Structures are given as C-alpha cells and as structure tokens.
Amino acid sequence: MVAVEAVVSQLLKKLADPLISLYDVDDKVELLVIQFRVMQCFLKDADARQERNEGVKNWVLNVRDAAYEAEDVIDNFIYKVARLKRTGFMGCITRYACIFCELIARYKLSSDIERINNKFRVISESRSALRIKDISQEAAGTSSAGPSLQEWRLTSPLSQEPDFVGFENDLEILVDRLTNGELRRRVVSVVGMGGLGKTTLTKKVYNDSRVKAHFQSFAWISVSQEFGLRDLLLDFINCYMELSKEELKRVKKMNVSQLRNKISEYLEGKKYLMVVDDIWSNEAWDALKDAFPDVSNGSRIMLTTRNKDTALHADAASRPHHLRFLNNEESWKLFCKKVFLGGDGSCPQQFETLGREIVENCYGLPLAIIVIGGLLSRKEPWEWENVPKSIHWQLSTEKHPVYEILSLSYKDLPYYLKSCFLYLGSFPEDYEFQTKDLIRLWTAEGLLEERGEETFEEVGEDYLQELVRRSLVQVTSRRSSGRIKSCRVHDLLRDLSIAKAREGKFLEVHRGNVNNRPASGARRLAIHNNDLRTLEKLPESREFSTYLSKLTLALSFLDQDPMATLEKLENLRILRLFGNAYWGKEMACTAKGFPRLEFLHLEELGQLEEWKVAKGALPSLLRLRIFNCQFLKMLPEGLQHVTTLQKLQLQVMPVEFNKRLRKGKGEDWHKIRHIPSININEWRDCDDPHLRRDEMDVENGGTGVYFP
Template sequence: MNLNKVGKEIESLRMRLKEIAESRQEFGIKNLGEGMTTHGEELQRIRRSSRLSEDKDIVGFEEITKSLVEELLKEDENRRVVSIIGMGGAGKTTLAKKVYNHAGVRGTFNCRAWVCVSSSYNHKERLRTIIKQLNPITNELLDMLEKMDEQDLEERLYKDLQDECYLVVLDDVWEEEAWDCLARAFPDVCTSSRLLLTSRNRDVAQHADAYRHPYELKTLGQEDSWQLFLKKALGHGANAGCPPYLEEVGREIVRRCAGLPLAITVIAGLLGKKKLKSEWDKILNNFGTNLSRGQSGVSAILDLSYADLPPNLKFCFLYLGLFPEDSVISVRKLIHMWVAEGIMQKRDAKNLEETAAYDDVERLCSRNMVQVAEMTVDERIKSCRVHDLLRELAIRKAEDENFFQIHDTRDNEISAKSRYLAVHVLPLDENYLVSSTPPLRSLLFFNIRRYGKGISFSSKSFRKLRILDFENIGMGYNLPKGIGEVRLLRYLNLRGTFITRLPHSVGCLRYLQTLDIRTKLRALGILCDTF
C-alpha cells in the first residue's frame, strides 16, 4: 500500500512537470542561455576548443622557454638538473610541456620520460611509471615490475638509462626525500643527460642542485594576462579584441586574477559562456564578495566557476575528486561510471547516455575545469586530468556536501554519511568493510597492489552499491559467489586482477551494464578484452 501511494505521488508529479513544460512552450519561456547558440553550434565550439593543446594557448612564456631549452642543450657531459619553481597555478607544468616537446629537445635526447611525483609520493609506482615509458609494454615486463622491490626497480631503471642521453621530467616534486629516492636511479655517466624538475618549493630545487639557480616562474603581466584571457574566453587570435562593451569589466576581472594562468584560464572558461555585460558584472561582483570572505584570488575564482556549473556537471566534477592526484583518467572508463550512476539522460531520441556523458567531459574541458591529457586520432578526448588546485576544490566541496570520502591514511574511519568511497591506502585492518559501514553507492580502489582477504558481499554496505572498481588489485582469491547479492550493481571492474573464474551468481546481476575483465590469462598467454 505504501509503495502504491508513492507511485501515485510520482505519477502526479510527472503530470505536473508535463503541464509546466507545456506552459513554458505556450508562453515562449526558454532555458537560461537558450537562444544564444544552437546545441549543435555549442558542441562544435566545445570540440574546437578541446583540440587546442595547452601549449598553443599559453602566452607570456616565450623568453623563459627559450632560456630553458638553451640550458638543457648546453654542452656538458655531466648529468644536470634544471628546475622550475612557482606557486600553484603559475603554469609550471605547462611550461615544462613546452620545453619537453620542443623540436630541439626532442632531437637531442633519444630517451625521454615524464612522471608526476605529487604530494602523495609512491616511490615504487613512480619508478614503474618511468620504466614503462622506456620499454615496450609486454605482459612479461608488467609481471616483472610487479614482483620487483624498490632496490630492484632502481637498478632496472639505472640499467635502462646508463648508456642513454636521457631527459626525464619530474613534475610537481613536493619533498626533498622524494628527490633523494629518485636521484639514485638516474646515472651520471658522461652522457649529457638532463633532469627537468618542477616544484612549488625553492628548497626542493636547490636541494636537487645547489650550484644552479632555479628558474622562477613569475606571474603574467597585465597585457599577457589579457591576451591569454581573450584566447580562452572568446577563442580569438592574438590580434583580435574584446567587444567594447565588455572590455572594461573584462580587464578588471583579469586584474583580479593577479597574473596566475590557472585563474585566468578558469575564469575565462566561465565567462566564455556568457555574452551579456550584466552577466560579466555579476561575476565581478561575486568575485569581490568571495574575496571579502577571506578567500584568496585563485580560491575565489575556482569557487565561482564551480558555483556556475549546472547540477549534472557539478556531480561529474566532484566525482573526479575521487581519483588520486595527477591521475590520467580514461574518458571511456569515466563515461561507463557516470552512466552506471544513473545521472545521464538522453538529450534527444538519437543521443545515447554514453554520448551525453562524453558531451559533459567536453563541457568540463571547455570550461577549463578539466584538462585534456590525450586525444584519439579522430580528435576525441581519450583521457583527462584535474589540476591539483581544482582537485582540492572538488574534495573540499564534496566534504561540505558529504558527497564522498577518500581513504588515504591507514587510520581513516569511514564516515557514516559517505556514499562514495575511494580507497587509496588500505587500513591496517583489511576487513574494515563490515556491516557497520554505511550503504555505499560507489567503491573504488586506487594504487592498491594486493587485497589478500575476501569481502563479504552479503553486508548491508553493498545493498545499494552500483559501482565496484577493483582495477589492478592483485586479488588473492576468486570473486566470491556473494557478488550475486549486490543486486543493484551496474559497473564491475576486474581489469588486471588476474581473477580466473567468475561465479555463476554473476548471472543474478540483472542491472549490470559494464563488466571489464581485461587481463592476461597466464595459462593461455592471451589478452582478454572487455566483455
């Protein structure tokens, strides 16, 4: 009877919504921003902006890029360290990419690798990342790297590099200890090799090489800031200008960004959607309000950009905060997750949920809330990443809204309000997912190499679970038959777990949409693709 009553209430609400929709059409009421561009035109503009790399859009780095390239190419047989320092959002990574991809640099160093070190430093994982870039990826190599301890990995990397003229970029190094650990694996054997290091901390750079001054990345000047803003907000070339009625307020907004490329880029992504002066004035006023609350300029801008996101894009942006810092996130995987969450709706009769999810990735990229990491040959976004300041924003907003929890220390306790849980570090008690855990909607594991004890899927914690991601975890057991009791499960990722058998109870997962079991089958020596 209760369910019947709820059903009637839902039907009543649907009828009311239908009446409202018909009334809006009858009286010519449009959605906010509707009528300015067609949906197709908007998608074309987004796709055009998605193709442009960060390096092509950035301004003001010409001289320092030239100096860095000259420094790397100086005749000196000894291994040398060149450092770039600057505050968060100053463009250190963008500058390093320009140098790394410079034609002269590519032609000089026959062996190149790039690794993001980040604040959550994992020595073995970073060593594996570099080795994979220097060798053809085979199942044998991956197996061997998993079995190696730190000393073995250091020796393998040293051996790979000892006869090479190499360039390795160590991006976003936070601690001196991280440099000390990595430095042992980089040979100094008169091959004119170079290490390019970026950091927010001057002490780290000077610790890496006490005899050379780091290149300090200053903020952009007012005119360079304005040119960057025009490129990002209006898609104009270097010689194009801003509409006269928007220029005054636009220049004031840019001035408030204090020359930080990240702040300029994000606010430009926000204003690029708005064509009315009143809308720009409102952003400027809100910017001042946030500053009066004690926020820094960058924080105020990021908050404004987040507040301007539509509800579905807010969810998508927050969801990205579950991934570890500096992660390169597969767009294909992300789309499957978002569809499994049930937040995607068909935009028209021919537009599938997957297409809607991909469109939202593009929209986040066009707003500069997400960075394109890799494109496919047909110029679609293959992978993306989130700047660490924007990831911090996502985590902060998620905590405010009790959206998700990240388990990144061994003594974390699972909040009773958590519905989305990302496990980055296993606690001392691996059986912490017990009946006291709140009902979860998503459970994701990252950078966990082994999970030796079974999970009881009969726990009430899993009754509402829709996403379960075990990717790259060395499971010490086959999937328990209790998986069939997770009746609402829509996304199950067992990629790289080496699970050899699925229980018959998988057939009970009637809502399952994605089952990823890609892994190497050792006995057969073949690669199993997505099922």
Template sequence: MAEAAILAALKVTGDVLASELAEIVVSHTSNIGLTFASLKSSINNISRELRVMKGYLDEMKTDDEDSKSQAAWIQEVQKLANHIEDIVAEFVHLVGNNKFDGISFYVRTMVKKPKVFIALKKIASELSEIEKSLKHLAELKERWVTKNTKIRKNLDYSNEYSHIGAVSAHFIDEDNIVGIEENRIVLTNWIIGKKPQLCIISVWGMGGVGKTTLVTNVFKRERKNFDCHAWVSISQSYTIENILRNIISEMCKHEHNIPIDTTNMDLRGLKENLTDLLKEMKYLIVLDDMWDPKAFLDIRDTLIDNHRGSRIVITSRMAEVANLARETKRLELKPLSKKESWNLFCRKAFHLEKNYECPPSLEKWAREIVSKCDGLPLALVSLGGVLSLFDKIESEWKRVYDQLSWELDNNSSLGPLKNILIQSFHYLPRYLKNCFLYCGLFPEDSLLARKRLIRFWVAEGFIEQKGRSTLEEVAEGYLQELIHRSMLQVVEKNSSGRVKRCRMHDTLRELAIYLCRKENFGLLQKNSKTVNFNTSIRRLSIVKLREEINHDVHLPQLRTFMSFDPTVPSSLLISLILDKSRYLAVLNLEGLLIKTVPDEIGDLFNLRYLGLRGTKVKLLPKSIGKLNNLQTLDLMNSQIQKVPDGIVELKKLRHLFAQVRVDPTYRTFRALAGISLPKGIVYLKELQTLQALESNAIIVRELGNLTQLRSFRIMNVKENYSAELCRSLSKMSSLSYLSIYASNENYLLQLEGLKFPPQLQKLTLFGRLKEQMLKSPLFQNSGEGIQTLRLGWSQLQEDPLPSLSHLKNLTWLDLQKAYNGTKLNFKAEWFPKLKYLSLRQMPNLVQVEMEQGTMVILEMIQLWELEQLVEIPKGIEHLINLKWMVCKYMPAGFGELASGIHQLFHFRCHVIQVAADTK
C-alpha cells in the first residue's frame, strides 16, 4: 500500500529539483552555516531512495513466505513516504510564495518574515532526519525481511492481461452463469405468471451466493414484458426519500430525458409522483440487497396493486427480509455443487483452453482451490479470473493454494468469502490496489461514473505518466483492468461501448472497507453515534453522521475529505478542515447545503480537486486564485455564474465544470447555461475540459491557445464572431467532444471555416444551419469519426438524412427542431452502426419511412412531440434489433397505433408512451 505514497513523494521531490527551488534557498543562505547548505543534497538523496524503493515494490510479489514482516516493513515505508510528501509540499509552498530577489535572505526573513525562516529551518532539519530514517529502513529490511523473498522479474500484469482483453471476468455474463438454470426457471415463472395481482418475490442467501447474478439474468430477459421497470439498490444507511427518488429516476430513464425533478420534493410529493407514475403501468421493480424489512414496509403503500400483473423482486441476505414474500414466493439460494463449482471455476481460469479444460498437471491444486471457495460463485469467478493470469506451472498454483490456506486458517476475523476475495486484491498489480480501495470510500449504493472516478484518482496521485498518454487515459486503462478482474462491475455503457458507470459488488466493497482501515488508507464514517477520528487519517469519507462533530477534531495528515450526507453540519466541518488540515488534496462537498466557501480555502496550497457540484454556493472567494495545484474545479449545477479573476492563476487546472441546467426537460433552446470567465482563462494551457463557457468576442479570439482541450462546450455564440470561433476551434487538435450553442434559436451558426479534428467523436450544434453546411467537406470528409451527433433548432428545409448518412460511425443521432420538412426517409444501408435515434419537436413532420436494410442494429427510437405524425414509421418492422420505442407527447391517434408495436415485434420491443396532457 506504499506505492501511492511513494509516487506522490517522488512527484513533489521531482518538482523541487526540476524547479531548483532548493538551489535558490541554498544560494541565499550560504552565510548562515550548514543549516540549509545540504538542503538540495537531502532532497536529491531522498528522491533517489524513493525511486529505488518504488522499483523494489514494483518487482516484489505479495505472496512471499514472510508476508508479515514484509507487510510491516511496507507499512513503515508508507508512513515515511507520507511524511516526505507533507514536508516537501510545505517547502514548495513556503519557497514558492516568498520571492528571493537578491536581498539578504537572512535579514529579510528574520526581520520581515521570521515565521518563514523558522519554518524553513525546521524543514531542513526534518529532511536530514528523513535521510537517517531511510537508511534505517534499508537496514531493517536486510535484518528482518526474509532475504529469499522470491521476486518475479519482468512481471507486467498489464501485458499479461492484454492477451485476454476480450474476455470479461464479470460473472453475470451468459457464458459464466453456471448452476442456476433450475432457479432461473422458477423465478421466471413467478415473474411472468398470468395472475394480475401484484406479486412480491424474494431471493435470499448468503453474500456471494449469486442472488444478484440470478435476478439480473432474469430481469434482463423478462423486463421487455413490462411497461416500465427499475432496479434499485437498498443501502444499509437508506432513507425512504432516497429509495423513492431512485425508483422514480430509474423509471424516468426509460422515458429518456423527461426527468421528474425530485430534488426539493418532500416525502408526500415523492409518494404521490411515484403512485401517479405506476398507476397505469405494468411494472417490474427489483429492490436489491435489502437489509431491513422496514425499508420495504415504509414504501409499500406507494407500490400500488393496479391488477396489471406487476412484480416486485427483493434480494437479501436476511431471512427476515425474505419473509416479506409469501412462503410460496421465497427462493433461497444455496452454494453450487462440486461439479458446478468446478465448471464455473474452469470457465474463468482456463478460458483460453479448449472446452475450458484444466491441464492435468494443475488439476490437484485447482481442485484444492475450488474446494476452499465452498461453492460461492463470486469467490470462484474472482479467484479463477486472477489465476487465469498465472503461468500454467504447478509450483505457481501450489504457492497460491498455500497462501490461500494460510489466510483462511489464521485470519478468523474475516468471513470465508472475504478470505477468498482478499486473494483477488493481493494479486492485483500494485498500481491498481489504491484505485480499488478508493472505490470503497463511496456510499454503498453508489454508481461510479467513469470520468469522475478517474479525476479523483489523478488528483490523489495514483496515476503514473506513461508515454504520450494523458494521466486520464492511463487511468481509464486502470479502470478497465479492475473491471476485467471482477473487482468492479459495469452498470452502463454509452452508445459507443465505453464504460459509463460501474459499481463495486457489496462483498468486495466490504473487503475494501476492511483493508482501508487495516492499511490506514482511509475511513468510511457511517451511522456511528460517536465520531472518533484518528489523527493519522489520510482520507475521510462521511456517509452518515448521527452526532455533532467535536470542535476539537484535529486531522493534520488528512489528504482527502468527501461528504455524502447533506444533513452534516457543513459550516462547522469545513471550518475545522480548512483550519487544521493544511495538506488537503481532495475536497468534495457535492450536494451539501452550503451557501458560502470560506476565504481560508486559499490556504490549502496542496488542493488538487475542489467539488462544489449541486451546492447552493453563489460566489467563490478571491483566495481561490492561490490554489496553484488545483487540477479539477467542479461547479456544475451550483449557483455560481461568475468566478473571480484570480482563477487565471490556476496554471495546473485540467478540468473546469461550470454548466447549469436551466430546463430539466431539455425542451427549450436555453436548457443549459454556462459561466462567465475572465479573459486570462485562455492561458490555462493544461485545460482538458471546459463546460460550459458563456462566450464573448474577446475570449473567442484567444480560445485557440487551449490546445489541450478534449471536451468543450460554448454557449451564447453570436454570428459576428462565428468565423473567429472556427479559427480558434481548428487549433484544438485534441478535441473529442464539442458542443456549440447559438445565442438564440434564430441566430445562424456560421461554421464553414471549421475543421473537425480526427478524434472528434461527439458533436452538438444548437442554432440555425445553412442548408449547404451538411453537404460541405466538414461533414462529408472531416466528420467520419463522429459517433454522437445532436442537431437542435437547425431549421433545415431539406431532408438532412442523405448528407448525414455519410457519417458511417454514428451510434447516436438526435434531431431536435432540426428539420422543417414533412418527410424523412431512411434508405437501405444508411447508418449501419446507429443504436439510438431521436426525432423531437419537428412540427411539420408527417411521415417517417424506413427501408429494409437501414439502421440494422438500431436498439431505440424516440419520437417526441411530432404534432403532425399520426402513423407509426413505415417499415419499422425492418428494425429487427429494436428494443425500445419511446413516444412522448404524440398526437392522440398515434398512441393506439404504437401500442400494436408489441405484437409487430412479437413482444421483443418495449413501448413507452407519455400522454400529451402530462407536459
């Protein structure tokens, strides 16, 4: 667990040496004796020691015979590396904020800034002591850590795993489901039963036995038979309001972009809205991993029995919860048989072998390992996935078995499943361990958004530069590895197939929380009556507090603070942190009911991530300009409309989110708004994300300086500087996401001079477009890489489809008030990769025709507020892969025709309708 600490310490020492800050101090203190003379040498020596330590840890295996002594030594390395990072960061702060301009350093600091002199003198002394400690650690290793620790040379887990990149270790895949067929038939029959009464079904058993796997499989197969469906995880720290909000949110997802804003709803409002949503629907709801029957009883009156054959499925580890269902509708899952266990394990461990056969030389140890898993599918899949990376050598597999047995026999505080799953953690590459543990700092029912999780990892210093790849690109590779190793599960992918959101299995999350405490990595505070924070805590995540925080809380080593409890006493907590946690790197206050940010925030010289998303904050203090190390500033959906001019001093800023959602239904032109930024923002050359900027002529002219931008959204674009905007955008060669909004729906977007970079994948244009633009080389040649295209208020008179059909890689096409004509014709062989099609708010559209062979893999079509369209698209039966048809605010006669889609597709296509009178 020392890797992240060493990487962070190496980063700060490297920055010092590269900037020669130490040399500056030494050169101005030569007349004060030896106090500072050896400062640069000390930092250099420390940096060399850290590099060698890192190399040793990279090569070292975790399953050596003397793991206790080695673990103790690594823990001491971690503590010292943390201390080095703090001390050197303090030095950089002091030197960087005090100019050395040739005036006698001694006189100036002693007379004008004596505290600076004293602090630097203390740092020089501590660095000298750190050198001694490093030497002592080396001696300890030689003296106590077993010398014959076997080091696997040239081991590169990443390269090994690349051979099986296409094989996911996610155990709910069809190929990895073993031994559930009988239970699947039972559960399926209960769900699709003909009785119209609401039926409550429970699936229960011990953790890791496959409850979620079974229910997921049946849920995916049978949800098409219901008008709406929702899957909601119930955390141990649930609230009734959150459960209801999550159900409403899940239901609204299937109605696509017509969310019900539940943010400020009270309990009564939430219940009324959910009841209205369900009263005419045949619904399927899964309440996953419920711990307390009260969680269901509190919402039972909202889940109405409308006699349409609705079903509720509850999964739990508790028999008491399972008893919510009638005895005839309770399904208890048992561990797999020996035969089933062996079959499942071999599918994971020997997935590259013919018929998943185990080599004879490994069978003895493979069967011993399978027996230790005791029939638990999660353990079999997880451990099998890890072993698939090992050489097929008997001695290697014996060593794994020996280590597994030691854990089971000696760590009685862990349940059998944790003992098995901990091996999955042990065999993670060292660079993934901190990333995995960090996921355990989020609440139990959290869905981890790929992009946001990556930004946290980067801010924490977990990610190491690799070649020309950005840190974010390297981190995405780490995320994929964790998914492939079953340490994270994919919940949602975007239309391009990239992971959008993932989650941590409950049992793995418990393992992560346990290891966070054990390794002093971090603390997850939840539902505790007392708040006893260890002063050595490096990361603190508050999920729920039931008592007030002690005013004497002192967390001097805290590097990360996140709060997920909106009721937490925010002002007091923030004041305590800002006053006593000087080294903070991540401060995420998303969703808290705070209205102001104290000016003291500027004293957090080490801050790299500041999250104020969804807060009530209206203004940022001027001191924000002092946060020289800030990488991510997230102000999205806060109440901030303008930032201080000092933001232009944040030279390391990589991601700036400042977009505000004005219209949650996205039916108006100005559904989104950006933020006003000072002119100097264009000199923040490390910016990769800027969403969203309210444009003006001065800023547009200089935007071309932001050559590192990957994601850019600009609002309020006027005709008179469209040409300047094109010139600036054409210099952004790294753009993959571009969104341009005109000042109003009648303004013309004159983008003829724009050149799309080859990496551009997502494009949004809101505003009038010239007819010839879609026929220009900009779309015909330069836009080949575009996968997602949204055109809004384009007001085109000619059918845009012939021009857009040249975009062969489109997976998502959204036309909102884009076409004023009467007919759209999708011809054969057009849009071969399109999965999602949305036709919205085109008042003159009378007919949509689809020829056989068009959009051959389309999965979803959305028809929204097409006032003149009174018949279903002609030829829609040719869309053989269509799964969803969403009709919103369509003419009254259209609804009856759409209802027949069920039969047309033999019930493979799910139809959702929202009536016009519910606008």
C-alpha cells in the first residue's frame, strides 16, 4: 500500500498556500485541514491492520482517493489564479471580465472543498462502523505481517539447511571472527536484503563443529519485525535455562527488567554464543542488550539484520558482514539441488537451457531460487515451458512467500521513505541512477521533507543512505569522499516497488506494449520498452488518465513525436524522456501546449537534431534539463518566451551547442539570458583525461557563461 500518510502530508502543505487564504474560503479549508489531520492520527494504525482486514484496506484507499481529489482541486485553483497574476490579467478583455473569472474560480474552489468535506464525513462515519478507532490497541505488539508469515519466518538453529550453496567463503570468515580476536563481547552482524540467505548462513555457522568446540553455551532467539519483549525473554528462559516448576512460576511473575537480569546472571561466567536473528531496529537491540553480559571471556553475539544502522549501533567497532547475490553457476547449483531431489541432483541435458533461463530470472536471490525450485520440483521438466514468461508475475504476486518476505522491508519504512522507494520503480530495469539526478527528481516531486536549515540535497542524501542501509538500494559507485555517486535497485525489489505503487495509484509502469491503455487514476506513468523494438506512437491523449501528473518514457524508440500527444495532458507537471524514448529527428511544442508542465528532462535522445518551441508553449515551465543529446544543434528559438523558467541544466552536450550560449557573443545567448540559474557541464565525472571538463554555473540572476 502506498504511503497514504505521505499523500496527506503533501496535501496539508498545499492547503497552507497563501493564495488559498486570500480567497475567502478560510472556514472550509480549515475544516478540510482538521479532517485530514484527524485522519492522519489513524493512518499509521490502519496501515498495520489493512493487510488482514479488507474493510480497513478499503477505508485507507478512500482516504487516499479523497486526498488526491483535494490535491487536484487545490492545484487547479492555484494554477488558474497564478496564471491570471502572471499575465497581468491581459487574457481578459476588461477588468470586469477578469474579476468575473476570479469569482468563478473562487466559487468552484468553495463548492469543491465543500464536496470533499462531505465525502470525509462519510469516510469518518465508515471509520466508526469499522471500529478503526480501537485499532491502536489492536495493532500494538502485533506484526504487520500476517500470523502465518510470522510463524513461517521464526527460525530454529536445529532445522536442517540442505540448500547451502555459495556461502563457503562467508562461512570461513564468520567462523574465524567468532573464534579468534579480542576477548571483549563482540557483536558479529550479517547484513543483507530479505531472501539473501542471512539466516541460512548463520545456522551453518552456529552448527559448525569448530564453533561448537569453542563456546560453552549457545542460544538462538528470533526477534522479527514486531516482538513482545517480555514473551521473548520468557521463551529464552524456558528453552535454555533448566528451572524447576516453582522457579518457572516465580519467573513468570517478573517484570522485563528482572527477566533481563535473570538471563544475565545465567550467562555470567559462561563463554557463550548468542544468535539474535532478524532484528529490525536499534530500539529492539537496546531492549535486549543488557541481558547479554560482557565479562571479557571471548563471548560473541551474532545478529542478522536488513539494516546496516542496527548492526553498527550494536557494535560500532565490528564491521558488518554483507552478503552478496549468487553468481550464475552458484544459482544453477542451488536450483538443481532444490528441483532434482533424487539421483545425483543433475538436470537432464535437454532441459538445461530452459532451466538456466528460469534461474537467470531469479537474479541470484537464494530465496527466489528455492521457492521457484520448490514449485518446479513438483512438475515434470516438460511443464516448465511457460515458467520463464510468468516468473516475474509469480515472484511479485501478493501472498507469495518471496513477495511477503520482501514486503516486510517496505512495511518497515517510515512514511517519508515509502514514496521515495516507490518512485524508484519508474526507472528502467537495471538502470544505474546518479545520486544528484535522483535527489533532484525527488525534490521536483515534493517527496523530501523540510528539515530545519538543511538543504533538499542534504535531506535527499540522508534518505538515500537510509534506503541503502536497509538493503533496499545497492550502491554501484562512490566518490572519493565516500559519498554515494550512483545506485541501482535489485530487480525483485523494483518489482515490489512497482506492485506497491500500482496498488496505491502512485505509479503505473508499462513494459513492452506502449499501446496498452494506461491504468485509470494513476498519478504517474512510466513507459519502458524492454524489447528494444521501434514503436510508432503513443496512445491518444484521451486514453491517458486525467489525473496523470508525472510521466517517464524510456527505451520506447517512438517513431512519431511524442510531444504532439503529451502536450495535451492538462495536468502533466513532470515529464522525463530518456534512453532513446524518441527516435526521431524533430520535436515540437505548440502554442498553449503543456499548460502545467513544471519540469522537463530530456536525456540521450540519440537522433534528435531540432526542437521547436512556439510562443505560448510551456507557460508554467520552471526547470529544464538536457543531458547527452549529441545531435541537437541548438536550444529552441521560442525558449526566450518561456519567462517562468528558473533553472536550466545542460550536461554532456556538444561543444558547438554550448558555444552558441556564450555570454553576449553566442548566437543563442538571447534565448537564456532571462533564466536566473544556468548550469552547463560538459564532461562531469568522466574518467577519460583527454575529454574536456568545462563547467559553468550562473545563480541568482547572474549572466555569465564561461568557456576556457
């Protein structure tokens, strides 16, 4: 489920716009704000219940739809009034006509807000009928994962792990870290995304003969995403401490502090190995750590976690051990062990090509290979034929074990990170995105919170770091300073983000067939053509959702100019075309086209030579970014008429293109001189020393362009 709380928070910011308060609708807006704030109080609790209660899930959907509707109403009003202010009312024949236009806009805003307020009264009544007011007590101490999944995830060191493949070197490293080194109680953490094999590896280490010979006492506890601390401590005592019935009765009457002391006294003086499996938060560690004494005798604690922060919080001096994905041969070996349980575990030669294709679609994730392997082990090899076509669907289907395991990481995100994670689904598969570009897009989308005096760049970097620490984003390169330069998302996690985004109407992604009708109500649309075949054109503008405000086109290789269709989308505010989304030479924006577009991003349009912008086109454009369009000869002539443009970014563009923009000398200087902030960067972060590294910045009304 999309982060509805983030949608509501974004709306509350818009309701505070000064333009709203100027138009005599304060009472109705105030009522709307109050109703949304009341809903916010219940959304976090409702989120914990909606997976198990269809009525609550529908209630959350109704809140989301009402928030989206209110957002559209506010955006529409602000746009119309701002347009009148910007044109100095020149669009009206007389001053009286202009006043009439304002009165109509004010009346429509008032009636629309009243209609939404009435809708919220109905939603509020249904909340009472669903007893959602009581869910704070019901949700407390209850996992957002269903009971069956929770039980499925609880682990035991005694269960056998026959499918151990690819972790042999990791096993040796971890055994060495447990049995050697300093005498202090060290915490050794195994970190990685869900399904990567953290628990499997830890069990193998726990049961290793060298480890068994080294320690005197052993214990294994599974914490999971939500846990009851007292019950967890009592379970430990029941399982590992030999107490009489009378002692157990006394123990059950103890409070949490007394239970911790009881365990600590039991472990005191023992050289112990304690495994804390599937720990999710710093708070969970802080609640448990006092039960594990440090008497400098070489005792060890092993943690498994998806969150690097939790690992470092437990022991900042101990380097977390990060698990990798399996390579092709390891994946194949694991697949064969799981599918061919009898005989020598080898695949019949005639089915090996098909089997390897299936394995390739599991992307080296052990859990995916094991689950799909278990599915195929019950089928004859000749029945495998349709599996490669459906495996993406199989792994992203709700209630599927892989989907639910990965979903836990999403459900654990704070609301402000959920929308940022869902947004990553708009990038093409295996796309490596630059940190700076991603943060700019998050900023343009309004997904970053304002935090004191921090810049949006600083907040965005913090958000990205947190997603990396939670194993939801993979770092592909870092700068010399250690800061993240570029990232990617594992394909299965990308499928998860797309599924969750579609469910919440946050984003719709179309792959391959661009002529499919886009889903109704989606706020964002991304069209990716993974088949790399040339497509003719987009659907007609009427086929798109009227609510569509953000659109990404990638690898679509369109023959016909997409602008002819896209400029008619009245609510479109953000448009990104990259990776040869358009394969033509000419592109044109006509008068009155793109009435609300605020951000336009053109990247790697490999055939584009000429872009035309008519006077009156792009009347709301604030930011324009053009990256690596090597055949584009110049900026469009009509750009000087786009007076709203605040920021222009040109990166990795041809030298001759940039020379036309020289201050006072270039043929195209008149097209950009009105833009307050200009950035021209030819070969940024390029490792080839023979390429030029020219960069120019003009901020706050500056008028200089520098070329050496």
